[in-house]
Amino acid sequence: MTIGGNILVIMAVSMEKKLHNATNYFLMSLAIADMLVGLLVMPLSLLAILYDYVWPLPRYLCPVWISLDVLFSTASIMHLCAISLDRYVAIRNPIEHSRFNSRTKAIMKIAIVWAISIGVSVPIPVIGLRDEDKVFVNNTTCVLNDPNFVLIGSFVAFFIPLTIMVITYCLTIYVLRRQAQMLLQGHTEEELAGISLNLLQCCRRNTADEERPANPKPEANVVRKRKKKERRPRGTMQAINNERKASKVLGIVFFVFLIMWCPFFITNILSVLCGKACNQKLMEKLLNVFVWIGYVCSGINPLVYTLFNKVYRRAFSNYLRCNYKADKKPPVRQIPRVAATALSGRELNVNIYRHTNEPAVRKANDSEPGIEMQVENLELPENPSNVVSERISSV
Incomplete structure (x- = not known):
């Protein structure tokens, strides 16, 4: 399910034009990381369980496997952190964000996320190949056994990005509520221009200004000003509702990731801090259970998209029926309108x-x-x- 579900996500973002935006590019990259977890990490972990945690493969593959595990887990949290930051900037400063928000810029941000993840995971095979005691416990079980790296890596790869993600998500919800309250209180679009979500409304205003005559009649100006004061920015309110729905879906993804991975990283930190004072055998058993709960998270995200996003749901349904062509609507004949x-x-x-x-x-x-x-x-x-x-x- 982890591999198949994330392949569907990758196909949907690649083939559906409605999903061609920065957030979905991040989700596609996240799906690639989750798919690789199911393809490269989970099978070897299952193999270790079958052999009662005695590493059955060549010993030099142990640090490589641990490195891949850390790489893809770190990439997942970094992607979610980058998504939360990108959406907050887009909502807080939409005009500035739109100038620098293109497919190329999104790919550059994704490349930075992967570079950070690789930087966190690369030291593991270097350390493990030099000293096998750093990646083996009792000379049989393949697990990261460097307390300093476990402590630092847990904060860099999980707790710091998690803190950033939670703060930016809360700020995003605050900005959306503030904008909605201002609209309900009767503010005009001009008063909301600084924090407006609807960039199309901004473009429409600019187009309307260009089409106005150079010297309009005074009566027309008076009527136009009255209409502006009386007009309710329905488009902006709709944009806020859309952002709320999108934030709800991403919030569910964040919450699921938090619930799935927090037990593992908290136990990982405690096993280092308490040392011999803790029951190490119990800690090892808990870590073995919690890491699989984290792996399950990689297969849940596609289900979240399916339940809460109509475009993903329709795309997944088409792909499962081997229908890979986008639905094309028949062209609409335009007839000149006369009053x-x-x-x-x-x-x-x-x-x-x-x-x-x-x-x-x-x-x-x-x-x-x-x-x-x-x-x-x-x-x-x-x-x-x-x-x-x-x-x-x-x-």
């Missing part, structure tokens, strides 16, 4: 000229010369016949 009041109770003659590059013109009766619609060049069948006259009755 109903302009045509009410009147007839409109429509003359369509064939075999000409000039756009066709639809004009009303002579009594109403002001009603006119411009239609773009029409593709008509090749038939050099006379002009077709249509009469459209009242709308």
Whole structure:
């Protein structure tokens, strides 16, 4: 399930255009780490259990296996930490974030996450190959046996990123609630521009400003200002609701990871700090159980996405049915719109000229010369016949 579920996540982010954003790129990289846990780490751990924790493979593979275990576990927490930081920056400073938020920038951030994870795990094979006592207990059980590295590595790879993740997630929820309260109190979009989530609204305002005449009439300005004061920013409120839903899903992922991995790392720290005062055999048994609880976390994330995200759920359903093509909607024919009041109770003659590059013109009766619609060049069948006259009755 761990391998198959994460492969579905990788396929969904790769093939579904709706999932092409920075957060989902991080989730795809996280899925790669979780998939590699199921592919390279869990089978060897299961093999060790079958041999009663006596390492059955060549001894030089022991530090390599421990290094991979630390690498992918560290990568998981680092990805979640990076996601929480990236989302907080995007919500707190959306305009600045949008300038530097591209696919290339997301890949660079993911590369930094993997570089940190590799930096934490690389010393293990170096230490283990030099001194086997650092990776073997009783000369038989393959486990990291360097107290200093266990202590420092646990803080660097888990507790520090976890603290950052919790703080940024709480700040994200605070900002979202603050924005929602400001909207409910009747603030205009201009007052929310500094913390607005809806970048599309910002773009629409800029476009509208460009389309305004250079010297608008004073009456138009007065009406426009009144509309701004009366207008409720529904688009921004919808964006806040969307961010809340996304934060809820990510919050569940964070919480699951916290519940699954905290017992292992807390026990790992206690086994070093208490030393001989603790029952080492009990600690070893607890660590063997808790590490498998952490491994299970790698297979839970795809289930979370399936339960709470419609795009992932639909994509997974299609892939399981061997349908790898994105659903394409039929093209919608756009018809020119005319105000109903302009045509009410009147007839409109429509003359369509064939075999000409000039756009066709639809004009009303002579009594109403002001009603006119411009239609773009029409593709008509090749038939050099006379002009077709249509009469459209009242709308």
